[in-house]
Amino acid sequence: MSTVILGIESSCDDTSAAVIADGLLRSNVIASQSVHEEYGGVVPELASRAHQQNIVPVVDAALHRAGVTAADLSAIAFTRGPGLIGSLLVGTSFAKGMALGLGIPIIDVNHLHGHVLSHFVREHEGDRVPAFPYLCLLISGGNSQLIVVRSPEDMEIIGRTIDDAAGEAFDKCAKAMGLPYPGGPHIDRLAAEGDPDRFHFARPHIAGLDYSFSGLKTSFLYTLRDCRKTDPDFVEKNRADLAASLQATIIAILLDKLAKAVDQTGIRTVAIGGGVSANSGVRAAVEAFCASRGIEAFIPARKFTTDNAAMVAMAGYFKYMAGEFCPFDRTPYARTEI
Ligand code: KG4
Numbered sequence: 001m002s003t004v005i006l007g008i009e010s011s012c013d014d015t016s017a018a019v020i021a022d023g024l025l026r027s028n029v030i031a032s033q034s035v036h037e038e039y040g041g042v043v044p045e046l047a048s049r050a051h052q053q054n055i056v057p058v059v060d061a062a063l064h065r066a067g068v069t070a071a072d073l074s075a076i077a078f079t080r081g082p083g084l085i086g087s088l089l090v091g092t093s094f095a096k097g098m099a100l101g102l103g104i105p106i107i108d109v110n111h112l113h114g115h116v117l118s119h120f121v122r123e124h125e126g127d128r129v130p131a132f133p134y135l136c137l138l139i140s141g142g143n144s145q146l147i148v149v150r151s152p153e154d155m156e157i158i159g160r161t162i163d164d165a166a167g168e169a170f171d172k173c174a175k176a177m178g179l180p181y182p183g184g185p186h187i188d189r190l191a192a193e194g195d196p197d198r199f200h201f202a203r204p205h206i207a208g209l210d211y212s213f214s215g216l217k218t219s220f221l222y223t224l225r226d227c228r229k230t231d232p233d234f235v236e237k238n239r240a241d242l243a244a245s246l247q248a249t250i251i252a253i254l255l256d257k258l259a260k261a262v263d264q265t266g267i268r269t270v271a272i273g274g275g276v277s278a279n280s281g282v283r284a285a286v287e288a289f290c291a292s293r294g295i296e297a298f299i300p301a302r303k304f305t306t307d308n309a310a311m312v313a314m315a316g317y318f319k320y321m322a323g324e325f326c327p328f329d330r331t332p333y334a335r336t337e338i
Contacts, residue, residue: 007313077316
């Protein structure tokens with residue numbers, strides 16, 4: 001082994017560490033935080049505290065599972081932002097301390113770059129990876145972006161949400177239905193049994209490649225409010241159809257702009273990433289769209305859709321190869337785009 005990168009991810013509510021050795025993933029350990037469930041959303045202070053408890057055992061397990069020791073590491077890559085600042089501080093400080101102790105460099109990774117580059121995480125030599133340039137639809141709890149990826153360093157956002165992200169639309173509508181946080185996976189499960197044509201919600205008319213989900217959310221909430229007036233059990237009785245119709249509308253919105261982006265750029269490779277790319281309907285729709293156009297599709301394994309350190313280690317690996325290291329006085333940032 002010549003190049004061994006430890007990746008650390010702590011931007012939100014998952015503490016994760018992964019090892020990539022010579023371009024292949026050796027381990028990817030994730031500790032999710034259940035402490036937030038009762039609050040219906042991530043509580044930043046609780047997230048930071050849980051990261052502090054988790055980070056040592058998670059890194060330890062990642063090294064152990066990879067069959068390496070700290071002495072084998074070439075560099076440590078960490079998520080510097082965007083995310084919750086207290087959470088990011090835990091991963092950043094840990095990476096700095098460990099790297100200083102070992103006398104090795106650190107590499108800062110933009111969390112969004114990690115999602116975009118997650119398609120390069122290979123578990124086996126033969127795993128296929130996208131060719132540049134590719135078009136990435138990044139859909140998560142905080143972002144909905146269409147990105148032209150020309151190289152690991154050269155990314156251009158050509159479309160973005162002007163209000164809510166796709167994940168927020170899932171989560172806020174799910175909350176109105178009384179489903180637990182995060183609601184996306186619950187909508188996904190319920191939608192499988194529902195009629196996607198039963199209800200019709202607002203679809204945006206935004207020019208260009210930008211997204212908007214707040215109109216859909218409002219029309220969904222108004223439908224619930226109006227129907228509950230005549231039948232207080234309306235949501236209970238129609239959960240599956242509501243979920244299926246909501247999911248179908250979100251997919252239609254996502255695919256509409258994706259198709260426009262393909263037409264405008266002429267790019268023949270499409271990848272999706274971020275938490276919402278775990279959605280069964282989104283995955284099937286993107287695959288069907290690409291098949292109908294003869295476009296190559298990259299749909300990540302579900303374990304690489306949500307926050308994970310494998311993608312951070314991968315983005316770090318690219319930077320290591322390019323000789324791009326991070327000074328030790330850099331601090332985390334809460335907000336940024338690609
Ligand atoms: O990328 P991610 O893990 O982190 C943040 O951006 O915070 O994305 C989280 C989002 C949440 O909105 C969650 O509801 C959504 O991804 N999500 C899903 C599914 N799994 C996660 N949305 C729809 N269907 C799913 N199966």
